[in-house]
Amino acid sequence: MARIEVKSEITGTVWQLKAKPGDKVEGGDTLIVIESMKMEIPVITEDGGTVTEILVKEKDPVSEGQVVAIIEE
Amino acid sequence: MCRVFSLISVPSGAKFFDLDLIRKHNMAHEALLQEYEARRARALAGGGEEKYARRTAKGVWNARQRIDYLMDPGSFIESGLFGSSAVYPEMENETQTDGKLAGFGRIDGRDVCLVVNDFTVKGASTSATNSKKIGHMKRTAIERGMPLVLIGESTGARLPDAMGSRGMGLLLGNDNTQFRRLREVPTAAAAFGPSFGSSTWLMCQSDFAIMHKSAIMAVSSPGLVSMALGEKVSAEELGGWRLHAEVTGLIDQFADTEEEVFDQIRKFLSYMPSHHREAPADVPVPAGSGADMAKVFDILPESRTQVYDMKRVIKCIVDKDSLFEMKPRFGKSAVTALARLGGKSVGIIANNPLHRGGALDADACRKIVDFIVMCDSFNIPFVMLVDTPGFQIGTEAERAGAPGKIMNFMNAMTLVTVPHISVIVRKSYGRAYVCMGGGRHSDEVGAWPSAEVSFMSPDFATKIVHGVGHGEPGFEEALADIRKGADVWGLAAVYAAQSVIRPQDTRDYLIRMLDVYKLRMSKGVGQHLMRSWPTSY
Structure with missing residues (x-):
């Protein structure tokens, strides 16, 4: 079981959480939506697995490269 | 010749046909052939049955299995089967082939030069004889115009061969073309298992580098890192596939299985010419190509605050199932892919x-530049599909040296000599407008009616030009005014877009325009002004 850190690609504010711990996800799924540059930018997992942690909540500021979720492959 | 010699050298007075002597020579031939077969069998046995069996039990292919899978059946002819250690002749039996198999063969009917490391022989470590093999394959590929394929799996330099000043002087740096890269023939490389030293270097120097997920690519092993630095690091962290696919961008693809590695190499080569002085071969257009064009505009959300996956747009436009993406997990705000349009690469x-x-960060810029250099060097026209709010701004971008990467991108675009067409799908702002083919940085600019071109996003421009921000009185009117000035018609009016096209016509437009701008006078061959562009720059 590989532990995979999912990072925000961009600095912005958490707008929506699309996944919660325990959810099964596939590569390409959106976990979180960040508002940045007047756009809704998804945080997408490249790998499938089970979400074990969501490390942010709505309206939290996030910075580029910040780990926002953990997935167990 | 030997038989003739035996007849004319008989002592005077002897019978003209000395049958005993002839029999003796025949037996010598038999002995020679027996020795040949015995040596051949030992060479083919590589590191020995036991080592091969251990790999097979773990599902790891042996070097000759890899050759058999990649090459057209029966086409491989080996060069250097009887090679062995040049440094320690007494180790002949432990250094069969000297650990790297070289030769010529065909892939999909086309001749290639090949080197496949045999890890069972001294960990396929690099020494004198096998370096000569690699050198000869590279030289022959370049001089005779054949793609070069390099399959790595190696512990690095062989020790003690390269130890000490004598070892260094003998083994390192004596061929100054060893790492010269002038992009004369397409080079594909793969890494399996431990791929330290030359296997890592050759991946970095290739036009297509694919990593099996078992592979580790690094300057040195975790063991040496631990000894020298006291840094405890796993092999995965030091040089695993995720690091190179997502962070360093040194590989173009990764694969779960042995088959997939070689299938991808074969597919990559199918888009390429055999060498830089010819255009890639055309293939028949698959049935169903372009069938989804009627729906392509629906992929764009009507709200400009929402995003979409540009790969869906690309898949509609290119020939069916022809999309071959490079570096899919690196610099992801850009997509770089080989494909076909109307059967042409x-x-x-x-x-x-x-x-x-869609904002272009330093990684995305580097990825695009790598790809432009490859396309231009191998006479592959390219298409740019534009929807970017500009270059990534912010402290992270600056720390990554974004201005330097942006200027590399800009410089590369001024040196392109293959046909290249730019289509503005939605946003194209600022300097990125030029880098993505704006103005005369492409042969032809087409734009969708949804195109929006300006120095910056209308939202931010409204604040700067009119001094009003979101929610303040007069903002909406001012924004509408700024946005109107950014629509496609201004670009078309001043002939900065040569065509405004219906989105559903994009495929036909591109096929036609690539034909219009083809290099008639040089039979599709460009000038290769970037052929010595530094690796991974």
């Missing part, structure tokens, strides 16, 4: 709003 460079809204 084409490069696709696109912004992908799904990531960073």
Whole structure:
């Protein structure tokens, strides 16, 4: 079981959480939506697995490269 | 010749046909052939049955299995089967082939030069004889115009061969073309298992580098790192596939299985010419190509604050099932892919709003430049599909040296000599407008009616030009005014877009325009002004 850190690609504010711990996800799924540059930018997992942690909540500021979720492959 | 010699050398007075002597020579031939077969069998046995069996039990292919899978059946002819250690002749039996198999063969009917490391022989470590093999394969590939394929799996330099000043002087640096890269023939490389030293270097110097997920690519092993630095690091962290696919961008693809590695190499080569002085071969257009064009405009959300996956747009436009993406997990706000349009090889460079809204960061710039250099060096026309709010701004971008990467991108675009067409799908702002083919940085600019071109996003421009921000009185009117000035018609009016096209016509437009701009006078061959562009720059 590989532990995979999912990072925000961009600095912005958490707008929506699309996944919660325990959810099964596939590569390409959106976990979180960040508002940045007047756009809704998804945080997408490249790998499938089970979400074990969501490390942010709505309206939290996030910075580029910040780990926002953990997935167990 | 030997038989003739035996007849004319009989002592005077002897019978003219000395049958005993002839029999003796025949037996010598038999002995020679027996020795040949015995030596051949030992060479083919590589590191020995036991080592091969251990790999097979773990599901790891042996070097000759890899050759058999990649090459057209029966086409491989080996060069250097009887090679062994040049440094320690007494180790002949432990250094069969000297650990790297070289030769010529065909892939899909086309001749290639090949080197496949045999890890069972001294960990396929690099020494004198096998370096000569690699050198000869590279030289022959370049001089005779054949793709070069390098399959790595190696512990690095062989020790003690390269130890000490004598070892260094003998083994390192004596061929100054060893790492010269002038992009004369397409080079594909793969890494399996431990791929330290030369296997890592050759991946970095190749036009297509694919990593099996078992592979580790690094300057040195975790053991040496631990000894020298006291840094405890796993092999995966030091040089695993995720690091290179997502962070360093040194590989173009990764694969779960042995088959997939070689299938991808074969597919990559199918888009390429055999060498830089010819155009890639055309293939028949698959049935169903372009069938989804009627729906392509529906992929764009009507709200400009929402994003979409540009790969869906690309898949509609290119020939069916022809999309072959490079570096899919690196610099993801850009897509770089080989594909075909109307049966002809084409490069696709696109912004992908799904990531960073399409903003180009330093990694995305580097990825695009790598791809432009490859396309231009191998006479592959390319298409740019534009939807970018500009270059990534912010402290992270500056720390990554974004201005330097942006200027590399700009410089590369001024040196392109293959046909290249730019299509503005939605946003094209600022300096990125020029880098993505704006003005005369492409042969032809087409734009969708949804195109929006300006120095910056209308939202931010409204604040700067009119001094009003979101929610303040007069903002909406001022924004509408700024946005109107950014629509496609201004670009078309001043002939900065040569065509405004219906989105559903994009495929036909591109096929026609790539034909219009083809290099008639040089039979499709460009000038290769970037052929010595530094690796991974």
